[in-house]
Amino acid sequence: MCCRYWMEESPELKPFVDAAKRSSLTERMENTLTRPLKTSGEIRPTDICVAVASDRNGKRAVFPMVWGFTVQQSSLFNARIESADQKPLWKEAFERRRCIIPASWYYEWQHLKGADGRKKTGNKYMIRPKDTTMTLMAGLYRLEEHDGMKIPHFSILTREPGEDIRFIHDRMPVILDAHDAAKWIRPDTSPDNLKAITGGALTGMVFEQVG
Numbered sequence: 001m002c003c004r005y006w007m008e009e010s011p012e013l014k015p016f017v018d019a020a021k022r023s024s025l026t027e028r029m030e031n032t033l034t035r036p037l038k039t040s041g042e043i044r045p046t047d048i049c050v051a052v053a054s055d056r057n058g059k060r061a062v063f064p065m066v067w068g069f070t071v072q073q074s075s076l077f078n079a080r081i082e083s084a085d086q087k088p089l090w091k092e093a094f095e096r097r098r099c100i101i102p103a104s105w106y107y108e109w110q111h112l113k114g115a116d117g118r119k120k121t122g123n124k125y126m127i128r129p130k131d132t133t134m135t136l137m138a139g140l141y142r143l144e145e146h147d148g149m150k151i152p153h154f155s156i157l158t159r160e161p162g163e164d165i166r167f168i169h170d171r172m173p174v175i176l177d178a179h180d181a182a183k184w185i186r187p188d189t190s191p192d193n194l195k196a197i198t199g200g201a202l203t204g205m206v207f208e209q210v211g
Contacts, residue, residue, distance in 0.1 A: 002078060002137070002156050002173045004107035006126060007040050007050075012134045016102045019062035020050040026064040032149050037064050043103070045077040051154055053099040053141065054185050065099065065152040070144055079140060079155045081174050081198050085191070090155075093140035094194075099154050100181045101137040104128065107210075108169045124211035125168050129175055129202045136181045138174040138198065162203030175202045 007013060017039045020026055026037050029048055038047045045068045055061040068075030069089065076089070084090040110122030128135045141154040157174040165172060176184055180197045183189050189197070 002106050002158060003045060005043050005103040006105045006107065007043060008104040009040050010104060010133060013102055013104065016050050016052065016062050020064050023062065023064060028149065029064050029151055032146055032151065045075045049101065051099045051101055051139070051141065052185060054187050058187050060182065060185060063152060065141055065154045067154060069142060069153050069155050077155055078158050081157045081159045084140065084157060090140055093142050097141045098185050099139045099141045100185055101139050101154065101156060103135045103137060104133065106135060106137065106173055110168045111170065123209050125207045126210050127165060127205050127207040130204045130206050136176050136178065138176055138184055159201060162205055165205050165207055174198050177202060
């Protein structure tokens with residue numbers, strides 16, 4: 001699962017950040033939700049974040065979005081790729097509203113079992129794909145109403161981890177290269193191609209213990 005990620009003020013992320021800051025939707029969301037767009041540092045569920053999706057004309061655009069679908073006053077910030085195209089909560093978004101969440105790293109806490117068999121939390125790691133400084137996480141989004149305004153909310157898709165990081169956690173985000181990320185958000189990408197895209201998600205990761 002992914003419940004934190006990190007954004008550096010890097011040349012790779014700057015175009016996304018600048019576009020989100022210019023968006024007229026950003027100011028309206030900040031005023032309605034009374035919190036700012038987060039563009040650097042540690043990003044958490046319920047933050048207003050930078051996201052990439054298709055606009056009404058099917059072209060790539062950058063949007064501010066809130067991290068987490070709101071369900072019964074809780075925030076669902078992850079969705080399993082294995083069932084996202086079938087479960088009612090995610091199905092429509094999988095078919096019509098797909099997004100990419102750009103980041104530098106994502107964080108994960110090591111999940112361990114104690115001598116009594118109970119799960120406990122271990123060290124914190126920062127993780128990203130090998131040979132890159134940018135992490136493009138696949139997500140789904142929907143519109144939720146806040147004080148009469150429709151605001152986009154996203155959840156990050158997760159999958160089984162690659163072998164390099166399986167010792168940390170039994171899930172990881174669906175991370176795409178730039179080519180597949182562009183296809184992922186296209187409204188005309190077929191269901192078969194969507195499965196091929198997520199099936200080819202990046203699993204070779206580098207990681208660093210941070211806590």
